[in-house]
Amino acid sequence: xxxxxxxxxxxxxxxxxxxxxxxxxxxxxxxxxxxxxxxxxxxxxxxxxxxxxxxxxxxxxxxxxxxxxxxxxxxxxxxxxxxxxxxxxxxxxxxxxxxxxxxxxxxxxxxxxxxxxxxxxxxxxxxxxxxxxxxxxxxxxxxxxxxxxxxxxxxxxxxxxxxxxxxxxxxxxxxxxxxxxxxxxxxxxxxxxxxxxxxxxxxxxxxxxxxxxxxxxxxxxxxxxxxxxxxxxxxxxxxxxxxxxxxxxxxxxxxxxxxxxxxxxxxxxxxxxxxxxxxxxxxxxxxxxxxxxxxxxxxxxxxxxxxxxxxxxxxxxxxxxxxxxxxxxxxxxxxxxxxxxxxxxxxxxxxxxxxxxxxxxxxxxxxxxxxxxxxxxxxxxxxxxxxxxxxxxxxxxxxxxxxxxxxxxxxxxxxxxxxxxxxxxxxxxxxxxxxxxxxxxxxxxxxxxxxxxxxxxxxxxxxxxxxxxxxxxxxxxxxxxxxxxxxxxxxxxxxxxxx
Amino acid sequence: xxxxxxxxxxxxxxxxxxxxxxxxxxxxxxxxxxxxxxxxxxxxxxxxxxxxxxxxxxxxxxxxxxxxxxxxxxxxxxxxxxxxxxxxxxxxxxxxxxxxxxxxxxxxxxxxxxxxxxxxxxxxxxxxxxxxxxxxxxxxxxxxxxxxxxxxxxxxxxxxxxxxxxxxxxxxxxxxxxxxxxxxxxxxxxxxxxxxxxxxxxxxxxxxxxxxxxxxxxxxxxxxxxxxxxxxxxxxxxxxxxxxxxxxxxxxxxxxxxxxxxxxxxxxxxxxxxxxxxxxxxxxxxxxxxxxxxxxxxxxxxxxxxxxxxxxxxxxxxxxxxxxxxxxxxxxxxxxxxxxxxxxxxxxxxxxxxxxxxxxxxxxxxxxxxxxxxxxxxxxxxxxxxxxxxxxxxxxxxxxxxxxxxxxxxxxxxxxxxxxxxxxxxxxxxxxxxxxxxxxxxxxxxxxxxxxxxxxxxxxxxxxxxx
Numbered sequence: 001x002x003x004x005x006x007x008x009x010x011x012x013x014x015x016x017x018x019x020x021x022x023x024x025x026x027x028x029x030x031x032x033x034x035x036x037x038x039x040x041x042x043x044x045x046x047x048x049x050x051x052x053x054x055x056x057x058x059x060x061x062x063x064x065x066x067x068x069x070x071x072x073x074x075x076x077x078x079x080x081x082x083x084x085x086x087x088x089x090x091x092x093x094x095x096x097x098x099x100x101x102x103x104x105x106x107x108x109x110x111x112x113x114x115x116x117x118x119x120x121x122x123x124x125x126x127x128x129x130x131x132x133x134x135x136x137x138x139x140x141x142x143x144x145x146x147x148x149x150x151x152x153x154x155x156x157x158x159x160x161x162x163x164x165x166x167x168x169x170x171x172x173x174x175x176x177x178x179x180x181x182x183x184x185x186x187x188x189x190x191x192x193x194x195x196x197x198x199x200x201x202x203x204x205x206x207x208x209x210x211x212x213x214x215x216x217x218x219x220x221x222x223x224x225x226x227x228x229x230x231x232x233x234x235x236x237x238x239x240x241x242x243x244x245x246x247x248x249x250x251x252x253x254x255x256x257x258x259x260x261x262x263x264x265x266x267x268x269x270x271x272x273x274x275x276x277x278x279x280x281x282x283x284x285x286x287x288x289x290x291x292x293x294x295x296x297x298x299x300x301x302x303x304x305x306x307x308x309x310x311x312x313x314x315x316x317x318x319x320x321x322x323x324x325x326x327x328x329x330x331x332x333x334x335x336x337x338x339x340x341x342x343x344x345x346x347x348x349x350x351x352x353x354x355x356x357x358x359x360x361x362x363x364x365x366x367x368x369x370x371x372x373x374x375x376x377x378x379x380x381x382x383x384x385x386x387x388x389x390x391x392x393x394x395x396x397x398x399x400x401x402x403x404x405x406x407x408x409x410x411x412x413x414x415x416x417x418x419x420x421x422x423x424x425x426x427x428x429x430x431x432x433x434x435x436x437x438x439x440x441x442x443x444x445x446x447x448x449x450x451x452x453x454x455x456x457x458x459x460x461x462x463x464x465x466x467x468x469x470x471x472x473x474x475x476x477x478x479x480x481x482x483x484x485x486x487x488x489x490x491x492x493x494x495x496x497x498x499x
Numbered sequence: 500x501x502x503x504x505x506x507x508x509x510x511x512x513x514x515x516x517x518x519x520x521x522x523x524x525x526x527x528x529x530x531x532x533x534x535x536x537x538x539x540x541x542x543x544x545x546x547x548x549x550x551x552x553x554x555x556x557x558x559x560x561x562x563x564x565x566x567x568x569x570x571x572x573x574x575x576x577x578x579x580x581x582x583x584x585x586x587x588x589x590x591x592x593x594x595x596x597x598x599x600x601x602x603x604x605x606x607x608x609x610x611x612x613x614x615x616x617x618x619x620x621x622x623x624x625x626x627x628x629x630x631x632x633x634x635x636x637x638x639x640x641x642x643x644x645x646x647x648x649x650x651x652x653x654x655x656x657x658x659x660x661x662x663x664x665x666x667x668x669x670x671x672x673x674x675x676x677x678x679x680x681x682x683x684x685x686x687x688x689x690x691x692x693x694x695x696x697x698x699x700x701x702x703x704x705x706x707x708x709x710x711x712x713x714x715x716x717x718x719x720x721x722x723x724x725x726x727x728x729x730x731x732x733x734x735x736x737x738x739x740x741x742x743x744x745x746x747x748x749x750x751x752x753x754x755x756x757x758x759x760x761x762x763x764x765x766x767x768x769x770x771x772x773x774x775x776x777x778x779x780x781x782x783x784x785x786x787x788x789x790x791x792x793x794x795x796x797x798x799x800x801x802x803x804x805x806x807x808x809x810x811x812x813x814x815x816x817x818x819x820x821x822x823x824x825x826x827x828x829x830x831x832x833x834x835x836x837x838x839x840x841x842x843x844x845x846x847x848x849x850x851x852x853x854x855x856x857x858x859x860x861x862x863x864x865x866x867x868x869x870x871x872x873x874x875x876x877x878x879x880x881x882x883x884x885x886x887x888x889x890x891x892x893x894x895x896x897x898x899x900x901x902x903x904x905x906x907x908x909x910x911x912x913x914x915x916x917x918x919x920x921x922x923x924x925x926x927x928x929x930x931x932x933x934x935x936x937x938x939x940x941x942x943x944x945x946x947x948x949x950x951x952x953x954x955x956x957x958x959x960x961x962x963x964x965x966x
Contacts, residue, residue, distance in 0.1 A: 071510070074510045074511055074514055075510060077514050078510055078513055078514045078517060081514065081517035081518060081520075081521055082517060084521060087683075156761055156765060157759070157760060157761050157767055158760065158761055161760075194638075194640055195638075195640060197638040197663040197664040198664055198758075198759050199635055199636055199664045199665075199666055199757075199758070199759045199769070199903050200664065200665075200666060200748070200754065200757065200758060200759075200903040200904040200905075201663065201664030201665050201666075201904070202664065203664075203665075204664075204746070204748045204754060204903070204904035204906075205748075205754075207746055207748035207749060207754075207904070208748040208749060208751065208754040210749075211749035212746075212748070212749060213749075214745050214746055214747055214749070214785055215743075215744065215745065215746075215789065216746060217675065217679075217744065218746060219660075219662060219665075219672065219676060220662060220663060220664050220665055221660060221661055221662060221663070222638040222642070222661055222662070222663035222664060223638040223639055223640050223641065223642030223643065223644075223645075223661045223663060224640075224642050224644075224659075224661050225640055225641065225642075231659075231660070234658070235660065235676070238679055238680050238682075238683060239679050241682070241683060242679050242682030242683065303656065303658060304655050304656065305645070305648055305653070305654075305655055305656070305657055305659060306655065307641070307645045307646075307648035307649040307653070308648060308649060308652040308653055308654075308655070309649075310649065313641060313645060313646075313648075313649040316640065316641060317640075317641065318598075318639045318640040318641075319598055319599075320597055320598035320599065324597065326598055328640060344655055348656065457641075458640045458641035458642075458645070459641040459642065459645035459648070459659075460641075461645075
């Protein structure tokens, strides 16, 4: 027996249609305005008789050749200048992520056993690490570099260099294979690795291994945190927009080896449990011919730096504890600060990407609050109308939860982030690329889709980038998810009992 | 008729507008150096010869051959008595630097110089759009760029870049980065901060190739303000004319000649190999090959072509290195800022470019007064020239530096107006150039060369007992 639908339900449907109608109207306002203009012109044309048309032709014939040529010339000059002044598009030709081998895996049992055997950790510290791991959202297949499998971990510079060579070179090898790119055609190289910065730099290491040209523009960014991958993309965009046909190689990674914390400070233990091995290599180009084979086009990059606020600056801080062990201290208000940074970023990003209807609503809400002092809650624009996919930095379970809440995203939207955290752990600046690969491997990336990448990092920074998909990505996708995508998505319990 | 005329007029106006936009885009790609401020550490951080001796003495693992080696290095270094070192080394804790020591060394520089630059140029920190920091051997999280943002409460949309690991030529990489950002056309104000961290990088082992760094590097830094806003051109000191970067890392010997690594025992140090001069020459030659056509007048280039062809006609198998020496760089460049890597480096570059004593004097004096301050050394050299009132409007200044990797970067500036700001040289410029640059270390510790292993130990015991 069909029951009468509740008035609230009916109301919400009516509202939904009103909302849809309103969205459609505002987004296509220009089309709607053009219709009366077109009708007027058609009506006018209908009035024009054949005599007038003939007299128009005769008039044109009488014009001086010079007049015609100069008009044509002006049109050509105008078109040329217009094309030259337009900023060149930045294409993402392809990207590749480091695929860790199974022998680097750190299942829960290994992690627990190692923690117990490392002499520097006391029982309380071990228990704390296990508790973090239980609630972390990580799976059993995350990987640590070879040096961290020793007991105690060997944190030498040579081992760190080995890890860097392993992750960076395999990612770049795969990328060069995929794209058929010759190393000597690379014009710009940007490497970002936050916590390991030897001299000569990792960018020099890449130049040495791949024999890049002597006039390659190389930059090595360091200390910029987990959002540094997007900073590198922004820098690559600046370089590509000020040079002719060029290719830029961006390498994002984090080297774990020298950063294992061997002390007892609780606020500094977290990175041990979350950070895992990973790297990504991305090929960008501004050649127009790459437009046909490129996967994505970069639409916007927005960077927000909250360093002026002392609490934000100090919330992720590298320091030495009382015993002299170096580690990264995370403060308790990290989530709140991340939320604030995101709000600032959205305020700049919103006008660039939101459809007109959302912007108008936001504007009205803003006016209502500021001018009319209305007490209503601030209107949070619906970013789901601007993007099809979201790549949120897999910094940790709490970060993803916080962002899902703030942006009112569904579970499917944050699935890529959660599954990446589960399968690969927190690979810092390269995590966004693992997430993108997840979406592609699931066959969800279609032509015209827009992707929003959001990264957070020490400083405190929130950086975001918007990509537009240029061609539907066919499955199966050859990448880090090849061997495991069929098992995902998995249900991640709140707590995995290890003790 | 009117329609066509109106249409043509509109097209004309639009074309003119686009032309104007294109022209302003070209203008905005200019890069002006408004001002720069070098860092002068406090005088309690001065390292004299005596202190150097004491520091070397503290390392009990050193034997006679190491002492001889260090003596040779220090005597030939060209470094004087007034250079500055980090506090932990002066206080005797060079073997066990803490994170806080390294941060303190940076803070002493950042807290003074960045604020000084803002005061000098009358710019508010909130006006800064781009901040580039390069400190090669210390890269904490959050970055030192973020530290500056925090201290000066910069804007949220400031673009920070923290370069690290790029060696002694990194300040020009910073300029290159800023120059590329300027090309986007938007009016931008950029601050570049360059320095080096010595505290965490002291080598406490016995590998000779790694001890050089200990002896030569000194504390220093520089903060520069650049812009592409033509409205500020009158205020600017110099314009950037061209910048050439050369990286020969593809050659394995060049890549390995200056490398931070562990010695056999596991102590981290900066290894400088014997192949370094060769790598430097190669990088330098390649850099000049690209630079020369951009900076020399056509007459000089034509003359060079003529000389080369003549030479090839006479002796077709002649090497190109001698031909290179016959390009007269002084035809296109008035002043030379050479990286103060050491007196050997300055001499070699001076010979290659055919420079006189007057030309290399700023670099030599900077090495004597400040030591090798790594990436910021070029700016101290520039400061010397300015203090000596050598920089007149229209003069062209060539900066050349080398760095690990192996890189050679060079750039050409044109002086915008007569400059006479002494900055950090103001109090001592009248003492330069001094009568003699001979190192007093030679007389104090000359006895090292006369000893054998046993007599060394004997006189060492005597020497220590007198202290």
